[in-house]
Amino acid sequence: MRVKKYIANNMPEAMDLIRLDLGPNAVILHSEKVKQGGILGLFGKTKLEVMAAVDTDLLDFPQKPARNGDHAIQAMRDELESLKVAITQATQSRPALPAAAPRVASLEDWYQRLIDQGVSQTLAHDIIQRVANELSRWTLDNQGVLNEHLHWYLGRQLPAPSPLTLTPGQPHVFFIVGPTGVGKTTTIAKLAAKFAHAPYHKARVLMITTDTFRVAAIPQISAFGEILGIPVEVAYTPQQLNELIARHSHRDLILVDTPGRSQRAASEVAALTDYLAAVPNKTVHLALTAGSKQEDMRHTINAFSSMPLNGLIFTKIDETASLGAAYSMACECGLPLSYLTNGQRVPEDIEVATAEHVVDLLVGSVPDEIRSTRNGASPNSVSVLNRRYSYGA
Ligand SMILES: Nc1nc2c(ncn2[C@@H]2O[C@H](COP(=O)(O)OP(=O)(O)OP(=O)(O)O)[C@@H](O)[C@H]2O)c(=O)[nH]1
Ligand SMILES: [Mg+2]
Structure with missing residues (x-):
C-alpha cells in the first residue's frame, strides 16, 4: 500500500x-x-x-x-x-483570492504592529481574530474605519481606569507599593503636589513614609515635602501608621510611601502587609516599571498578590519605546490602571492612564478627522486631575 x-x-x-x-x-x-x-x-x-x-x-x-x-x-x-x-x-500561478486581499494586508499590518510593540502573541492573535470576526467586509477594507475600530477595541480590553478621586469629608488613604527603585516616592510627591496645588481646590495633603529601611528614604521624602510645602510624617510600625492616620483624619488625602520590596523576598512583602492591615479604609496601587519584561511583571504581581491591590501605576514610560508588555499585563491581570509617569520632574511628569491615552502610546494616535465616535478624555494630566478633583471648585 x-x-x-x-x-x-x-x-x-x-x-x-x-x-x-x-x-x-x-x-x-x-x-x-x-x-x-x-x-x-x-x-x-x-x-x-x-x-x-x-x-x-x-x-x-x-x-x-x-x-x-x-x-x-x-x-x-x-x-x-x-x-x-x-x-x-x-x-x-493561480492568483490569491481577490476578495480577501485588502482585508489580509490590513489586519496583518495591525498584528505585526502589536507584536513589534511587545504585545504578547496570544493577546495580539486573539484581538486580531476577534476584530476579523466582528467586522463587516466593508469595515475591514476601509483603512480609516479599521484603524479607529482597533484603537477602540484595544482600549476596551483594559479595565476602566481608576485614578484618585476625592470625596469631601472623607479622607482618602492611598498607598503605593512595588519593587525597589520603580519610582514610588517620586510618584507620591507628584500626586501630592498635583492635589495640594490644584488651581480650583487645594486639597489638604499629608505624605507618610513607612520606608525606614533605606538610609536615604526619609531625607528624600522630607526634601520633597519641604520644596512642595506639604507635611511629611514617618511611621516606624503599623501601629504608628494607624495612629498617624487617625490623627490626620481631617486631611483630604494621605499618601503613604512604602519601602521597595523584592518580589523574591516573601518575608519583606509580608512585613509590608502588616502596615496595610493596620489601615482599614485605603486604596493600594502597585507601581511597575513600564519597560519591564512581561514575565517579570507577572512575577511581581504574584509576589504582591497577598495585598489588597486596587490598581496599577506604570512608571518610567519615557524610558521605553514599547508599551506592549505593560499593556498585555494590564489586560491579563485585570487591575485598573491609574497613572503613568513619564519623567523625573515633580510634579509635571505624571498622567492619568485613560484607555485612550494608553492605546495612543501603544500604537500611535488616530488622526483627528476619523476620531469621530470616541469620547476620550484629554491625556493632559493637569486638566484630567483637576476635573476629577472638582468638588468645591
Ligand atoms: N525616567 C524616569 N525616572 C523616574 C520616573 N519616576 C521616578 N524616576 C527616577 O527613578 C529613581 C528612583 O525613584 P524613587 O522614587 O526613589 O523610586 P522608589 O520606588 O521610591 O525607590 P525605593 O524607595 O528605593 O524602592 C529616581 O532617580 C527618580 O527620579 C519616571 O517616570 N521616569
Ligand atoms: Mg522610595
Whole structure:
C-alpha cells in the first residue's frame, strides 16, 4: 500500500492529481480543509488536504502496457504527463483570492504592529481574530474605519481606569507599593503636589513614609515635602501608621510611601502587609516599571498578590519605546490602571492612564478627522486631575 498526501484547491483538482500520480485505482482515505501560509494560522489560504492510497501491486498500471498496444499506451502516458504539468502550472500561478486581499494586508499590518510593540502573541492573535470576526467586509477594507475600530477595541480590553478621586469629608488613604527603585516616592510627591496645588481646590495633603529601611528614604521624602510645602510624617510600625492616620483624619488625602520590596523576598512583602492591615479604609496601587519584561511583571504581581491591590501605576514610560508588555499585563491581570509617569520632574511628569491615552502610546494616535465616535478624555494630566478633583471648585 502506498499512501500520499495532496494539497489542492478543491476536490476535483485533488482527484486529478491523485489519478495522475497513483493511477485510477487510488482511493481517498481522508480529506480536510487546511490553512496554508499566514501567521499563527491567520491570513492563510484555505486549501484541501487529501490523503490517498493505492495498492502497490496495482501501482504499475501505466508502466505495464498491454502486449499489443505499446504505442497507444505510450501516447496516453505522454498526454497524461503533459496534462499533469499543465495542472501543476495552473495551480501554482493561480492568483490569491481577490476578495480577501485588502482585508489580509490590513489586519496583518495591525498584528505585526502589536507584536513589534511587545504585545504578547496570544493577546495580539486573539484581538486580531476577534476584530476579523466582528467586522463587516466593508469595515475591514476601509483603512480609516479599521484603524479607529482597533484603537477602540484595544482600549476596551483594559479595565476602566481608576485614578484618585476625592470625596469631601472623607479622607482618602492611598498607598503605593512595588519593587525597589520603580519610582514610588517620586510618584507620591507628584500626586501630592498635583492635589495640594490644584488651581480650583487645594486639597489638604499629608505624605507618610513607612520606608525606614533605606538610609536615604526619609531625607528624600522630607526634601520633597519641604520644596512642595506639604507635611511629611514617618511611621516606624503599623501601629504608628494607624495612629498617624487617625490623627490626620481631617486631611483630604494621605499618601503613604512604602519601602521597595523584592518580589523574591516573601518575608519583606509580608512585613509590608502588616502596615496595610493596620489601615482599614485605603486604596493600594502597585507601581511597575513600564519597560519591564512581561514575565517579570507577572512575577511581581504574584509576589504582591497577598495585598489588597486596587490598581496599577506604570512608571518610567519615557524610558521605553514599547508599551506592549505593560499593556498585555494590564489586560491579563485585570487591575485598573491609574497613572503613568513619564519623567523625573515633580510634579509635571505624571498622567492619568485613560484607555485612550494608553492605546495612543501603544500604537500611535488616530488622526483627528476619523476620531469621530470616541469620547476620550484629554491625556493632559493637569486638566484630567483637576476635573476629577472638582468638588468645591
Ligand atoms: N525616567 C524616569 N525616572 C523616574 C520616573 N519616576 C521616578 N524616576 C527616577 O527613578 C529613581 C528612583 O525613584 P524613587 O522614587 O526613589 O523610586 P522608589 O520606588 O521610591 O525607590 P525605593 O524607595 O528605593 O524602592 C529616581 O532617580 C527618580 O527620579 C519616571 O517616570 N521616569
Ligand atoms: Mg522610595
